[in-house]
Amino acid sequence: MSRVIDLTARIEEGMANHPSHGRSPLFLPGTRMNHDEAEDTWRGKGVEDLSLVNGFVFIAEHNGTHIDAPYHLHRDGKTIDELALEECHGPGVWLDVSEVGSRGLIGPELLDLAVEEADVDIRPGDALLLSTGWDAHLPGDEETYLGEHPGLSADGARWLREREVSLVGIDCGNVDVAGEVSMPAHRVLLRDGAPEEYTLIVENLRNIDTVPAHRFTFSAVPLPLSGATASPVRAFAVVED
Numbered sequence: 001m002s003r004v005i006d007l008t009a010r011i012e013e014g015m016a017n018h019p020s021h022g023r024s025p026l027f028l029p030g031t032r033m034n035h036d037e038a039e040d041t042w043r044g045k046g047v048e049d050l051s052l053v054n055g056f057v058f059i060a061e062h063n064g065t066h067i068d069a070p071y072h073l074h075r076d077g078k079t080i081d082e083l084a085l086e087e088c089h090g091p092g093v094w095l096d097v098s099e100v101g102s103r104g105l106i107g108p109e110l111l112d113l114a115v116e117e118a119d120v121d122i123r124p125g126d127a128l129l130l131s132t133g134w135d136a137h138l139p140g141d142e143e144t145y146l147g148e149h150p151g152l153s154a155d156g157a158r159w160l161r162e163r164e165v166s167l168v169g170i171d172c173g174n175v176d177v178a179g180e181v182s183m184p185a186h187r188v189l190l191r192d193g194a195p196e197e198y199t200l201i202v203e204n205l206r207n208i209d210t211v212p213a214h215r216f217t218f219s220a221v222p223l224p225l226s227g228a229t230a231s232p233v234r235a236f237a238v239v240e241d
Contacts, residue, residue, distance in 0.1 A: 007129075007169075007205045007235040008065040009138075016142045016204075017063055018173045025059035061230040067167075067222050068201040072229040073183075073190035077198065080231045081224040087166060087200060092218025092237060093118070093126050094208050097150075098133035103177050105153040106130060111160075118214040124164035127218040131208035135171040151177035157188035160199055169202035169220065169235070202235060211237045 009015065011025055061080075062068070067088060070077025095114035097106050115122060122128065130152075137145040149172035152160075157175075160168055168175065168189065176185045189199040202220045217238040222231030 001241050002238050003241055005207070005211055005237045005239065007207060007237060008233070009204050009206050011059070011064045011232065015064060016138055016145050016173060017060065018146065021060045021062040024063050025057055027055070027057050029053065029055040059232060061225065061228050062203075064232050065202065065204045065206070065220075065235050066230050066232045067220050068186075068190060068203070068230045069228065070190050070194050070198040073186055074194035076195040077190065078195065079226070080222050080228040081226050083200070083222065085221060088221045088233070089219040090166070090217065091123065091126050092129060092216050093120050093122060093214055094129040094131055094211055094216075095214070096131050096209065098131060098209075100132060100150040102148045102150070103179070104150040105156065105177060106132075106150060107153040107156045108159045111156060120214045122163045122165065125166050127167040127169065127220075128160060128165045129169040129205060129208050129218065130171070132171055133209065135206050146173050147178050149173060149178045151175055151180065152185035154184035154188055157185040157199075161188060161192070165199055167200040167202060167218075167220070169205050169208075169218075171205045171208050173204055175201050175203055202233065205235055211239060213239050
């Protein structure tokens with residue numbers, strides 16, 4: 001029997017979001033239709049007890065739990081709508097790298113140790129999720145979550161590329177270390193080898209360490225937003241009990 005484990009940040013106004021991507025989302029419920037207007041529309045037309053509501057949501061491409069497209073870092077890279085579904089759904093592995101600490105670098109040595117402790121092998125095409133434990137700072141300490149988080153070093157990102165990982169996910173607001181403006185991990189994963197070769201990035205994951213097995217099926221499928229650099233996703237793990 002399979003079980004689904006949600007790994008997604010709840011999307012709500014005021015949620016933690018990397019400052020370079022702006023403050024969103026903004027919910028505007030009832031802006032197209034609301035229950036009172038709907039009841040007035042059908043009243044007297046033989047329809048009883050019927051109403052509806054709909055509205056707008058304005059949201060950044062990189063808001064909440066989201067997946068980066070290669071175009072985010074390379075002008076000739078794929079946009080989010082050009083990704084195949086198979087690139088965002090398939091075998092997954094998670095590693096515990098929570099010892100890394102504030103603004104720590106996740107490099108090859110730590111990744112090798114985490115693989116050994118998890119007793120898993122990393123296979124070509126795997127989605128590799130890094131559990132830093134940094135999501136525990138939310139919702140109470142957004143400043144630490146966004147401003148002090150660890151991330152992959154350039155060598156750590158190359159370690160992933162060498163193993164032909166298809167996707168890397170992390171429970172931080174950025175796969176690079178907080179404050180690292182040169183974005184070395186992003187560059188290795190999305191720019192080096194692009195447009196033909198790349199490793200997708202999923203950021204702002206939640207509760208990775210609640211997945212009971214280190215190998216599972218992972219899904220983080222984006223919306224097919226035309227020409228977009230990223231898309232919010234509903235990320236989840238499927239495990240067999």
